[in-house]
Amino acid sequence: MSTPATTRGDFGPRLRALRSRAGLSQEELAHRAGVSVRALADMERGRTRGPQRRTVAALTAALALPGADAKALEEAAAAGRPRPLPAAPTGLQLPRDVHDFTAREADLARLRTIAEGAGPAHPPVVLVTGQPGLGKTAFAVRAAHSLADRYPDGRFAVDLRGTDAEPAEPREVLRRLLRALGVAESAIPQDVESRAGLLRAAVEDRRVLFVLDNAADEGQVRPLLPAVGPALTVVTSRNALTGLEGVHRVELGVLRREESVALLGRVAGPERVAAEAQAARDLAELCGHLPLAVRIAAQRLAARPGERLSKLAAQLADERRRLDILQAGNLQVRAAFALSYERLDARARRVLRRAALAAGTDFSPQTAALLSGTTLRQAELCTRELADRGLLLPDPAAERYRFHDLVRLFATEQLAEDDPAELARAREHTARWMLARARAAALHFDAERSPVGDPHNETAPRGREEARGWLEAERTQWLDALRQAHTDGHHREVLDTAEAMHWFSDRTQHWEQWAQVFRCSVAAARGLGSRRDEAVHLNYLAWAHNLCLHDYPGGLATAREALAAAREADDLLQTGWAYGYGAGALHRLGRPEEAVAWLEDSAACHRANPTPQGRLAELTTLNALGAHLRLTGRAEEALAIHRRSEELCEAGIPGQSADLLAVYRAGTLHHLGCDLGALGRWAEAEPLLRRALDRFEAAGMAAWSEPARLDLAIALRHLGRTAQARTTLQAAHRGLAEQSHPRLAEADRERADSAVGDPSGAAGH
Structure with missing residues (x-):
């Protein structure tokens, strides 16, 4: 085959002819040469006129070209590669690529996909954003170097100085870009708009790549963007530039732990990192997986080849010194x-x-x-x-x-x-505001009191759902405020807040923080010298030990303290509650007979108390006593006691709301269902358990509804309603797991038992 003289632009037709002669499709040649189909298509259409030598060599090998054809193909590619521009470029060459650049593979692949899928009508603009220290510039430079083959007409980078007091002016940046593209100084117009138009004209048929680094705002960037043509523009900025239209956004995040450790190894040496693997993980964590911080730590280690990683980790563990240590030469996290x-x-x-x-x-x-x-x-x-x-x-x-x-x-x-004094005032004001909002929000769950005293009515939660949402979202803030109020000696505020939380705590038994709340309130009661308040809040604390921390020795010890305080205060109600919480701890400690005796004492105290609170407490205690009897094999006695609870519910309690009594009825129904189940009367148990579950769910009491759901699943299994039982059990298991509920182990056993009769073997999945 004769080889005609090569001219600029004939690489594509020549390659297409050689491929056709070899009988290969584009897909087959791309696969053999190790290039993408899109890149090969761009070469054949003339969009890529001068691929680099290594790409041409791969194509030559894949086509098995003889020497003359191989030489002609390379000459055609060389003719299409850019020649040195007149009026030498004004220092806008790409910075060097960092050889130890780590991770970001998915983001780089996305950028390459954007470049390969671009059409001439819409030259792509990729905006790379993220917090300081994420390596946005390094990412853009790596991307530009990896895409160099696609942009043979020039790759240019300019620092827009977006973090300087005076960022680069678009007018001057345009001048520099135009000079780099070969436009004579005398041909460059004076105003920004004309310069922007000339830039767009200069690149509309040229495959160039611009890296516009460290952009300040949208107004600085817009004049620099091509309108049509095959150019690619990569913009980096610490700012989101949300007003920039029609751009592809790549938001960088911190590295994953294994990526941070890999970066440490690439800079400081893989052997050192492997030798102190845990210290390397600690270093990555202390650097917050921020690429700049990890790189600084790695370069400090590289400069001290004999220093152990654990030494640097120990230094960084001191938060007061961490930013001081995270600097290496002119690389400084604090400065960034x-x-x-x-x-x-x-x-x-x-x-x-x-x-x-x-x-x-x-x-x-x-x-x-x-x-x-x-x-x-x-x-x-x-x-x-x-x-x-x-x-x-x-x-x-x-x-x-x-x-x-x-x-x-x-x-x-x-x-x-x-000013330190101003900071102290701000913290105290914030704490007192948070406590006032927390008290008002918690009172949405108190059937006897109205939610009053919110510090800002316009933003106050409306209804239980909003109140619960606020209390959950701001849990850390109001807990910290409570601790601060306790430290500052605001005992009455602490007591009032904890008291307001009483009914809400019943709906969120899985919060371990209730123990912190009630420890603070017990201390506040002692600070005020009120033995009655001390008994009340010791009882709340005993409840938290039993149901939130599952610390039963602690629950029993606290109940004994509450009992002593209540007797000293001659408070019959709190004496009865102390017996009840002590019984709960004794039962969980495997001392059932003592638990029953304490519950009988508790019931006697409440029966002797003629107040509405005494009736509610008696109802609670009877339900607990019946449960203990059932669990010790005395289900008939338990059923009789829970029938008495049912009579109390039906009789009503003066001054108590319908919502509150509905919750007590639901608890009683749950116990009655369990009693009947223990007696093998599953058909009678199932509707009671279902009604209890519905009421707990309506009240938003997950700590009560999930155990009821588990008991309903057990009843359904005994009734032979396997599919319903399995679905109910799966839901109960999820709910109990979310709460780390003590009955989760029972749900696990039930799932295992259910799987035996499940032909698919997939129960619970």
Whole structure:
């Protein structure tokens, strides 16, 4: 085959002819050469006019070309490669690729897919965002180098200096890009709009790649974007640039643990990391898996080849020194955060640093407003801005925010800007506001009291669902406020808050934090010198030991303390409750006869108490006594006692709400169903258990509904209704697991028993 002289642009037709001669489809040649089908199609259509030597060599081998054809194909490719431009480029060459770049494979693959799928009518713009220290620039540079084959007409990078006090002007950036593309200085117009138009014209038929690094805002970027043609633009920014239209967004996150450890190994040496695997994992965790921090730690180790990883981990464990240590030369985590912090206005800076005082892992704009002394609306605007700037991480489902660990340390350092006395006032104001809201929200669950005293009526929860949502979302904040009030000696506030929580706690027995609440209230009662209040809250604490912590020795000891305080205060109601909580602990400690004796004493105390509270307490105690009798094999006696409970429910209790009595009826129905089941009367038990479950669910009492659901599943199995039993058991198992309920083990055994009769062997899945 003769080889005609090559001209610029004939690589594609030549390649297509050679492929046809070899009898290969595009897919077959792409597979043999190790290139994508789209890349091969771009070469044949002339969109890629000058692929690199290694690509041509792979195609030559795949086509098994003789020497002359191979040489001609390479010459055609060389003719299509860009030649040095006149008026030398103005320092916009891509930075060097970092050889130890780690992870981001999925993000890089997505960017490549975007580049390969682009059409000339819509030149793609990829916006890479994320908080400071995520390696956005390194990612963009790695992507640009990996895509170099596709952009033979030039790859250019420009720093837009978005974190500087004076970011780069679009007018000057356009001049530099035009000069790099070969436009003479004298041909460049003066105004931004004309320069932007000339840039768009210059690249509309050229395969160029722009990396616009560290963008400040949308207005800086828009004039720099091509309108049509095959160009690719990659923009990086710490800001979300939410107003930038028609862009592909790649939001980088922190590394996974194994990726952080891999980066440590690539920089500091894989042998050192393997030798101290746990220390390497600790280092990655202490760096918050932030690429910049991990790299700094790794480079410190690389500079000290004899230093152990565990030594550096021990140094970083001290939060006061962590940001000091996380610097290597001009790489500094603190400096990276400071660049963004200094670009904020005074109010946003105050919101950021004061938010570091919030308890727990996340916080709401309301908490930020209280701590920073702004209005809620101002705090909402600031937190959104801080999230857009990568300094806060927004919750995907709720308007809540959290810090990266290292950003929190940085924000805490900035509290030095505030007067300590003002900070103390802000913290106390926030704590007292949180306690007032918590009390009002919790009273939604108290059948005898109205939810009053909320500090901000406009945002106060309306109804039980909203109240529960607030109490759950802000649990860490109001618990911290309660502890602070206890430390500051605000005993009455602590007692009032804990008392308001009493009925709500029954609906959330799986919260271990109730023990903290009632320890604080017991201490507050002692601080006030009130033995009656001490007895009340010791009883609450005994309940928490039994049902929340499953600490039965602690429950019994606390019940004994409550009994002593109640007797000293001559309080019949609290004496009866103390006997009841002690009985619960004794039963779980495997001392059933003592438990029954304590319950009988409890019932006697309540029977002697003529008040409505005495009737409710008697009803509770009878239900508990019957349960103990049933569990000790005395089901007939249990049934008789629970029939007495049923009579009390039917008679009603003066002054008690219908909702409250409905809950007690549900508890009694549950016990009656279990008694009948223990007697083998499953057909009578099933409807009672179902009614109890329905009422618990209507009241939102998951701690009560899930055990009832388990008992219903057992009844259905005994009745031979296998499919219903299996479905009910699966739901009960999920609910009990969410609560870490003590009956979860029983549900596991029931699932195992059910699987025996399940022909699919899939019970519970």
